[in-house]
Amino acid sequence: MSEAPLRFDGHVAIITGSGRGLGREYALLLSRLGAAVVTNSTTASTAETTVKEIINAGGKASAHVGSVADLINNAGGADAVDFDQAYDSQLWDMLGVHVGGSWNITQAAWPYMKRQNFGRIIMTASHMIFGGAQQSTYGAAKMAVIGMAKALAIEGK
Template identity: 35%
Template sequence: MSAARGTDSVRLDGKVAIVTGAGRGLGRAYAIAMAEAGAAVVVNDLDGETAESTAEEIRTAGGRAATVVAAVGTSKTAQELVDTAVNEFGRLDVLVANAGALRDRVLWKMSDEDFDLVISSHLRGAFTCGRAAAVTMREQKEGGRIILIGSPAGQFGSFGQTNYSAAKAGLVAMSRTWSLELARAEIAVNTVIPTALSPMTATIPAYAKVYEDYLRGEPIPVEYRRDHALGTPEDVAPLVVWLASDAAADVTGQALGLGGDRLTVYSHPDVLHTQNHDGGWSPALIDEAWHSGLDAHAQRSGPRGSEQDS
């Protein structure tokens, strides 16, 4: 197991973490990096083989790991994860709610089942796991960390991802609410917005070749790492380790992104402009106000640098 970059002076010794969806990709990178930093890790995945592979890599390197093979979303799974942490390692300090499914379709082709599965795995899964974790952390009276995993889709929207975008936007709003509710218990809650090369990234024509080159072992070009914030799953993991650590005890209610060489702080929604009209507004007055200056404050969908800009 390779040394995690940036974690040598930020440690998680003595801490116990749950990472959902940790069998592969980003979740696996988070679990391994946290173990490298000293945490005991409960590895969760729907695929038992990949979950055990992650846990075995941690153990082989001298770390401590347990596995829970189950789909997130139900209260039963959430409680099993928390119980495993407490029974195997004595406590729970960190939850990383990463698991979720994808069912991409444009709106008019998306089925109820497509929508419900993605909402259940990402949003309900984070809710049930977060609730169970919060109960135990509050009972321990020693604080804690809840880290939800968002996406640029939840910040800007994403063509063909009604379900995923809604879930990821909901996670950011949920984490900000929890940061208020759990502040007195010294439980910090944040959302990580990762960007990394993945099979999903490969479906974007502009990134198809760089993903193929990456799979062949070629380095990711600097312009992609910096200008597009695209790197490996391991590039994102240091942010999760830092947020889980004592060094970030006073960081809560934030949406922070990491990908490639770029670290990002995302804004909270804010009021851009207000205008009053004595006696209220009619449709005609709204139209006049819009076209005489309010339209300059309009926000567009899609991230900067997207194909929608061209």
């Protein structure tokens, strides 16, 4: 028995942090699988580079979203800091990027997904949820993202 190939034809996929790294790879992959990709990055030049790569490979990049089928919350970063040296502001900054960013874009996409009775949301986490030296702020943010994902999975049914 052969399985149908995984395709995203007709889907609009938003990928945060898609200017480089893992987000860029997600964008290129979904484009190859047929999705029109909306890129997002903290710098316009890295997002534009990803868009050019998508188009040069024969894919579609979209600046306008009429619907959203797939959302990958990937944007973020990490700060290595000893717990006893960390400032509150470092925690709030980390939560703002990982949790706040995921919250904001997901809240914007949620009505589209509800209306069409379909949508996939991926929250990028890390093995640091299990702990790691100098990763208390990052680990806390990623655990919060996982909690949000679990709540949305239940609410979205």
